Amino acid sequence: xxxxxxxxxxxxxxxxxxxxxxxxxxxxxxxxxxxxxxxxxxxxxxxxxxxxxxxxxxxxxxxxxxxxxxxxxxxxxxxxxxxxxxxxxxxxxxxxxxxxxxxxxxxxxxxxxxxxxxxxxxxxxxxxxxxxxxxxxxxxxxxxxxxxxxxxxxxxxxxxxxxxxxxxxxxxxxxxxxxxxxxxxxxxxxxxxxxxxxxxxxxxxxxxxxxxxxxxxxxxxxxxxxxxxxxxxxxxxxxxxxxxxxxxxxxxxxxxxxxxxxxxxxxxxxxxxxxxxxx
Numbered sequence: 499x500x501x502x503x504x505x506x507x508x509x510x511x512x513x514x515x516x517x518x519x520x521x522x523x524x525x526x527x528x529x530x531x532x533x534x535x536x537x538x539x540x541x542x543x544x545x546x547x548x549x550x551x552x553x554x555x556x557x558x559x560x561x562x563x564x565x566x567x568x569x570x571x572x573x574x575x576x577x578x579x580x581x582x583x584x585x586x587x588x589x590x591x592x593x594x595x596x597x598x599x600x601x602x603x604x605x606x607x608x609x610x611x612x613x614x615x616x617x618x619x620x621x622x623x624x625x626x627x628x629x630x631x632x633x634x635x636x637x638x639x640x641x642x643x644x645x646x647x648x649x650x651x652x653x654x655x656x657x658x659x660x661x662x663x664x665x666x667x668x669x670x671x672x673x674x675x676x677x678x679x680x681x682x683x684x685x686x687x688x689x690x691x692x693x694x695x696x697x698x699x700x701x702x703x704x705x706x707x708x709x710x711x712x713x714x715x716x717x718x719x720x721x722x723x724x725x726x727x728x729x730x731x732x733x734x735x736x737x738x739x740x741x742x743x744x745x746x747x748x749x750x751x752x753x754x755x756x757x758x759x760x761x762x763x764x765x766x767x768x769x770x771x772x773x774x775x776x777x
């Protein structure tokens with residue numbers, strides 16, 4: 499709670515080391531530790547907001563299967579409708595949704611690291627099963643980010659989460675594919691989503707926002723001009739030609755080098771076009 503930003507940064511680094519060295523001892527202190535870090539998530543300095551995210555993830559390693567959801571309740575500004583604090587009867591009470599604030603942060607580096615942190619939690623945390631329904635909506639928000647590079651990276655982060663899901667539920671998925679059963683989210687085959695996401699992230703003019711060019715379903719009524727139909731195909735042909743000339747890495751979007759990035763995501767490859775689906 500110190501007002502000086504360097505003291506806050508030092509406190510975050512100290513808390514990270516403290517949580518990693520005394521994980522078992524801090525089980526019942528997870529909630530107060532997480533609550534104390536909320537002031538860093540709304541600080542004016544972007545570096546301090548990033549340091550607060552790193553400290554919160556260290557705190558989540560202490561409350562596995564016990565208090566992690568309580569930390570998420572604080573970050574989501576969730577409140578039990580059957581419980582009203584006494585203070586609310588006498589004065590107004592404001593709860594801040596820190597997760598929504600970080601999803602629309604004014605600094606692109608903070609938004610990029612926030613979405614990477616969500617994917618890191620979904621990939622590495624032991625009790626990620628309890629947190630998935632609350633974290634995935636915020637991760638999906640990154641697909642609509644105003645920065646196209648961040649939106650593309652979030653798409654590949656979701657792809658990485660899908661690969662982990664396939665490895666963990668290989669038996670069930672194999673039976674569903676082999677016997678031709680409809681997935682639960684399809685409502686018995688009445689809903690569908692073409693691969694991948696109607697081609698939103700695989701086409702369009704590469705120098706414009708892909709959502710404004712290719713985020714459309716099939717033009718069954720012929721309402722669009724012919725020139726708008728060939729943008730995606732022309733761009734895909736150009737990318738295929740570049741790949742043949744320059745190699746397989748010609749389509750890879752380089753990520754910025756950062757010393758605070760998660761080491762588990764350093765091998766992430768962000769491509770402008772989706773490769774062939776895995777059969």
